[in-house]
Amino acid sequence: MKIAFISDTHLGFNWRDKELREDSVRQAREAFMKAISEKVDLIIHPGDIFDDKIPKPEVWVEALKIFSMTQMAPESGVRPVSGSVNPLPFRGIPVIAIHGNHDRRGGTLKNPVEALDAAGHLVYLNSSSVLVEKNGEKLNIFGMGYVPESYVLKTLRTIAPKRIDGAYNIFVMHQNVKEYLPDDVSFLSLGDLPNFDLVVNGHIHNNTFEDKGRFKFMMPGSTVATQLKKEEAGKKKGFYIFDTDTEKAKFVEIESTRPFVYLEMKFSGTELSNVYTKVRKKIEDVLENKFSMKPIIKLKLVGSLSAKTNIDRDEISKGFDDAIIIVDNRLETENFMKRIEELREMHASRVGVENLGLALLRKKLTEVGYSGPSVDEVFDQLIEGDVESLIPKFIQHYQQTQSRDTSSL
Numbered sequence: 001m002k003i004a005f006i007s008d009t010h011l012g013f014n015w016r017d018k019e020l021r022e023d024s025v026r027q028a029r030e031a032f033m034k035a036i037s038e039k040v041d042l043i044i045h046p047g048d049i050f051d052d053k054i055p056k057p058e059v060w061v062e063a064l065k066i067f068s069m070t071q072m073a074p075e076s077g078v079r080p081v082s083g084s085v086n087p088l089p090f091r092g093i094p095v096i097a098i099h100g101n102h103d104r105r106g107g108t109l110k111n112p113v114e115a116l117d118a119a120g121h122l123v124y125l126n127s128s129s130v131l132v133e134k135n136g137e138k139l140n141i142f143g144m145g146y147v148p149e150s151y152v153l154k155t156l157r158t159i160a161p162k163r164i165d166g167a168y169n170i171f172v173m174h175q176n177v178k179e180y181l182p183d184d185v186s187f188l189s190l191g192d193l194p195n196f197d198l199v200v201n202g203h204i205h206n207n208t209f210e211d212k213g214r215f216k217f218m219m220p221g222s223t224v225a226t227q228l229k230k231e232e233a234g235k236k237k238g239f240y241i242f243d244t245d246t247e248k249a250k251f252v253e254i255e256s257t258r259p260f261v262y263l264e265m266k267f268s269g270t271e272l273s274n275v276y277t278k279v280r281k282k283i284e285d286v287l288e289n290k291f292s293m294k295p296i297i298k299l300k301l302v303g304s305l306s307a308k309t310n311i312d313r314d315e316i317s318k319g320f321d322d323a324i325i326i327v328d329n330r331l332e333t334e335n336f337m338k339r340i341e342e343l344r345e346m347h348a349s350r351v352g353v354e355n356l357g358l359a360l361l362r363k364k365l366t367e368v369g370y371s372g373p374s375v376d377e378v379f380d381q382l383i384e385g386d387v388e389s390l391i392p393k394f395i396q397h398y399q400q401t402q403s404r405d406t407s408s409l
């Protein structure tokens, strides 16, 4: 079977920016259209379909258009083996998906990927599997949606994904992996992963496909650049088409990827006016190139200025209407301004703020010797404003601790 793996579409990313808001939709749409024209049998999405766990109706409209497209495509002929599966998502080219960290909601709260499943647009796997077949070839797909990193090993042990003999076995997840993000808070190594034929991971936005011996390992990367890191510059986003017969993967580029240029400039005791001149000259040089659409030019400025003054971003970008200029100011300047910038950047991403909040809550609770219900769970419910359902949990926990204390007396 031919399977398209399209990941981290982040529909709705940068929605506040009128110029950039179309990027996530346009690039995801192209990926799905290409998968359809390549006549794949199945599309698997390893998480972060949406950028936000509660997408705006405008984003929903675009998402629904994309997932209707796959269902209007000529029948691929893939069918569920077990009869109890909803037949609706098996129209056209079926889509199978998990939630990522961006479209996850804690506890029993429903997430937007589940909503797409309820509407019959896709099959949502949440620590569960689906067995499908076409012309006698069977495919067992096990999906583990994103779980907070500190839980991932425990979750893997609990769900214990099982291979099915006589089927091609695919494990789909959305986590940090130590071997690929060593600086990050990650708990999971390749060695912890189950013995499936193919393991596919979302979350990490650069693409790779490797033979790890025990299994083939794939990360399709994102269809849109969200982090604007150095590694993403000059590269086209895309997705994989994998053939289960040959176990080979082909990377399909997205033509409509917005061009992204990353520049780092170093200064040492430089006059402010000189910095402006040099940076603007650099931007002019970049704009000598022809771009298919307005490029994003990210400038990282490092080193020091002659005096403790601050960079005025408008002085850098004024007049450059043919580019979207992002200044990453790391020049040694007054600390106060730096802090404000960091906070501003963090505010741009709800996930960033949430991670910070979770870390703070965990730290504070550790300090007071907290031993109640799981911090991740409590935090999830707090950000949803769902305090009501927390109270019984605390009462239950308190009662359990009480009875334990009494019995040990």
Ligand SMILES: [Mn+2]
Pocket: 008, 048, 100, 102, 203, 204, 222
């Ligand atoms: Mn992502």
